[in-house]
Amino acid sequence: MSVLELALCAKSAAPILAQADSNLKNKALFAIADAIERNVDNILRENAKDIQNAKASGISASLIDRLSLSEKRLRSIADSVREVAGLNDPIGEVLGGCVRPNGLAIRKIRVPIGVCGIIYEARPNVTVDAAVLCLKSGNVCLLRGGKEAICSNSILVSVMQEALRSVGLPAAAVSFINDVSRESSNEMMKLNGILDVLIPRGGAGLINAVVNNSTVPVIQTGVGNCHIYVDSSADIGMAVDIAVNAKCSRPSVCNAAETFLVHSSIASAFLFALKPRLDEYSVETHGCDITKKILGDCVIPATEEDYEKEYLDYKVAIKVVDSLDEAIDHINKFGTRHSECIVTSDVFSAETFTKKIDAAAVYVNASTRFTDGGEFGLGAEIGISTQKLHARGPMGLSELTTYKYIVSGNGQIR
Amino acid sequence: MSVLELALCAKSAAPILAQADSNLKNKALFAIADAIERNVDNILRENAKDIQNAKASGISASLIDRLSLSEKRLRSIADSVREVAGLNDPIGEVLGGCVRPNGLAIRKIRVPIGVCGIIYEARPNVTVDAAVLCLKSGNVCLLRGGKEAICSNSILVSVMQEALRSVGLPAAAVSFINDVSRESSNEMMKLNGILDVLIPRGGAGLINAVVNNSTVPVIQTGVGNCHIYVDSSADIGMAVDIAVNAKCSRPSVCNAAETFLVHSSIASAFLFALKPRLDEYSVETHGCDITKKILGDCVIPATEEDYEKEYLDYKVAIKVVDSLDEAIDHINKFGTRHSECIVTSDVFSAETFTKKIDAAAVYVNASTRFTDGGEFGLGAEIGISTQKLHARGPMGLSELTTYKYIVSGNGQIR
Numbered sequence: 001m002s003v004l005e006l007a008l009c010a011k012s013a014a015p016i017l018a019q020a021d022s023n024l025k026n027k028a029l030f031a032i033a034d035a036i037e038r039n040v041d042n043i044l045r046e047n048a049k050d051i052q053n054a055k056a057s058g059i060s061a062s063l064i065d066r067l068s069l070s071e072k073r074l075r076s077i078a079d080s081v082r083e084v085a086g087l088n089d090p091i092g093e094v095l096g097g098c099v100r101p102n103g104l105a106i107r108k109i110r111v112p113i114g115v116c117g118i119i120y121e122a123r124p125n126v127t128v129d130a131a132v133l134c135l136k137s138g139n140v141c142l143l144r145g146g147k148e149a150i151c152s153n154s155i156l157v158s159v160m161q162e163a164l165r166s167v168g169l170p171a172a173a174v175s176f177i178n179d180v181s182r183e184s185s186n187e188m189m190k191l192n193g194i195l196d197v198l199i200p201r202g203g204a205g206l207i208n209a210v211v212n213n214s215t216v217p218v219i220q221t222g223v224g225n226c227h228i229y230v231d232s233s234a235d236i237g238m239a240v241d242i243a244v245n246a247k248c249s250r251p252s253v254c255n256a257a258e259t260f261l262v263h264s265s266i267a268s269a270f271l272f273a274l275k276p277r278l279d280e281y282s283v284e285t286h287g288c289d290i291t292k293k294i295l296g297d298c299v300i301p302a303t304e305e306d307y308e309k310e311y312l313d314y315k316v317a318i319k320v321v322d323s324l325d326e327a328i329d330h331i332n333k334f335g336t337r338h339s340e341c342i343v344t345s346d347v348f349s350a351e352t353f354t355k356k357i358d359a360a361a362v363y364v365n366a367s368t369r370f371t372d373g374g375e376f377g378l379g380a381e382i383g384i385s386t387q388k389l390h391a392r393g394p395m396g397l398s399e400l401t402t403y404k405y406i407v408s409g410n411g412q413i414r
Numbered sequence: 415m416s417v418l419e420l421a422l423c424a425k426s427a428a429p430i431l432a433q434a435d436s437n438l439k440n441k442a443l444f445a446i447a448d449a450i451e452r453n454v455d456n457i458l459r460e461n462a463k464d465i466q467n468a469k470a471s472g473i474s475a476s477l478i479d480r481l482s483l484s485e486k487r488l489r490s491i492a493d494s495v496r497e498v499a500g501l502n503d504p505i506g507e508v509l510g511g512c513v514r515p516n517g518l519a520i521r522k523i524r525v526p527i528g529v530c531g532i533i534y535e536a537r538p539n540v541t542v543d544a545a546v547l548c549l550k551s552g553n554v555c556l557l558r559g560g561k562e563a564i565c566s567n568s569i570l571v572s573v574m575q576e577a578l579r580s581v582g583l584p585a586a587a588v589s590f591i592n593d594v595s596r597e598s599s600n601e602m603m604k605l606n607g608i609l610d611v612l613i614p615r616g617g618a619g620l621i622n623a624v625v626n627n628s629t630v631p632v633i634q635t636g637v638g639n640c641h642i643y644v645d646s647s648a649d650i651g652m653a654v655d656i657a658v659n660a661k662c663s664r665p666s667v668c669n670a671a672e673t674f675l676v677h678s679s680i681a682s683a684f685l686f687a688l689k690p691r692l693d694e695y696s697v698e699t700h701g702c703d704i705t706k707k708i709l710g711d712c713v714i715p716a717t718e719e720d721y722e723k724e725y726l727d728y729k730v731a732i733k734v735v736d737s738l739d740e741a742i743d744h745i746n747k748f749g750t751r752h753s754e755c756i757v758t759s760d761v762f763s764a765e766t767f768t769k770k771i772d773a774a775a776v777y778v779n780a781s782t783r784f785t786d787g788g789e790f791g792l793g794a795e796i797g798i799s800t801q802k803l804h805a806r807g808p809m810g811l812s813e814l815t816t817y818k819y820i821v822s823g824n825g826q827i828r
Contacts, residue, residue, distance in 0.1 A: 106791075197803055350822075354820045366826040375828070377514060387631060389816065392819075404773065404774060407780055410779055412779075414663060
């Protein structure tokens, strides 16, 4: 089927999913989890083909790791599907309402968005993740994964579709585009009137391409140029722990820190305490002139480019600032509105920072690594929005919904 | 100043507006209202130039009416500015929060969107309307009005900017592009990273141009192909009253009805009662074969095009259907997800309709004309969203906001 045919098919399934009650959706989720476990061998056989192709085309070891499934990973995927079944169904929630002076009764009701297009890169677990979050929230998804995972994604979709059919739901509720050409992505971006939203999940290149080309409304996710600002009043030990955790616990993810800013009055003490801890992870340090003066020749001079970059690696930029305001200006200039942190003991600094920083999540004395649907208590996450419309920060099931007004009268006219 | 310079200037004012407290914002709103009243003569002089130019270029009488200001209209605009001052300030509202098991305290706080671009057509009152709603909600606006109203818009903006300055707020909080070329609109649509949202207000042509060309996130407003479905169990008198009100009370607005659907079992009775009432307004009737059979030769045969069209005029399409489901399918196919109504006495029909119809506002036994910020109790309205992301239906002050998470800890790392 063509992209358009697949999309129309998905759209025709949307009213059925929107009306499906929680019991039926949960039954489908359990059936999907069981089917994944039952098909471990088949899935791993297809995954092996992807890995073989990836190796043949000389893809990096870290990408191959992200591509690789194992029995253990599949069982953990199945478990997470069951966890989604256990979450509250957001659909039907009454968000508000009133009776107007003329007697009209207005209710604002949470409903599914409809058809969610998702364009993503190598990790095949996203296929299951995105599909089940859409399913639980009454949405139909139209998935378009990367070419590296095409065999793994195809079988995962077949397995899920079989499970949907087994409980009487349309297979098209989880629709999948197996054309991995650039054209298929571009076509998706123009499906206005069929797709209600398009969510790109992947690197900055993919996200920018979707933002620049899509006429379908987009939710921009993921790019995180996050900062830790160490205020003059900071507890040095706490600041070092937070900075090291934010940078080194998992540098490849979007909530990892990329730049440390430190107040000049505390810079030497902080940097001397920090350096040996960064050295444990062999972190490459790019710093401003003062940082270089304090830490010496091991520091590579930092350029504007360093402050702009999301390293996603064991690299960090460090800048000494003379005031809280300078830190705030730097962050609002170079940040990507994802997650930003101040380490401070001063209540006024904390308040100024949280008020003036323009980001989805603003932290006081805690690592930026907590920006995550699970950590925020949303139960699951389809991505982390870095835009301001619709949803900001971690997007759980509620963020995959919209609302409608139901207005009941007895003949009111205007 | 170029569009880019104006936009950068607007952006630099955004943090100041975001931090302004309610008292200051209200002071600015009252100053704007007073300034409009004080400048009535100057504003009317500039408005007269626009009207003269419009007449010279042969613009329609209805457009000239929409363009025209009068002392009475200006006083009513000033009053509505004072009404906005009286509304609750949405900024700072705590939307939710929790303490996580690790002790992290999370609060979700309502904040302004930032810089709102608004592209609109002839009516100069939109200039004031949009500016004050943005101001009250802590946003900066970048306005780009139509060329027909350029003199009126320019002076209204000057008057508002003077008022802003008088209370110590930056004039750039209400920024205005006086270049009315197509290029200036196109440039606005590409201001990613400067504009946070773009809201087109006007006809379908403008809205489609913005949706198709903007890389800045758009909120789609206004196009309303609304239906009244008269169920087999409908009270005929109520159905006729609602249909006539929805079609004829103000046909040029987006919440006016464009098509009536009627169940075959009640079609003759309804149409015979309806026809004389439509005739009072000289409504041109386009109907299906059965409608034509019932009402005779006065009915023009309806085509698919009639069902697709937003007439915005004293014209209506009528179709006889054989079931509630046929009506729902018709509406979900041809509707624009704006406002849809069922007239019925049957509770199950009402429930099915409200569940299955995909629209911002679904009515049971009331006119679609109520889809309006004021009628919904939102106090004011920047537009009616017909998309599903961010906001749906009437958009008041809250819909001009986003949120951020503030996360407070005492050294938590992950």
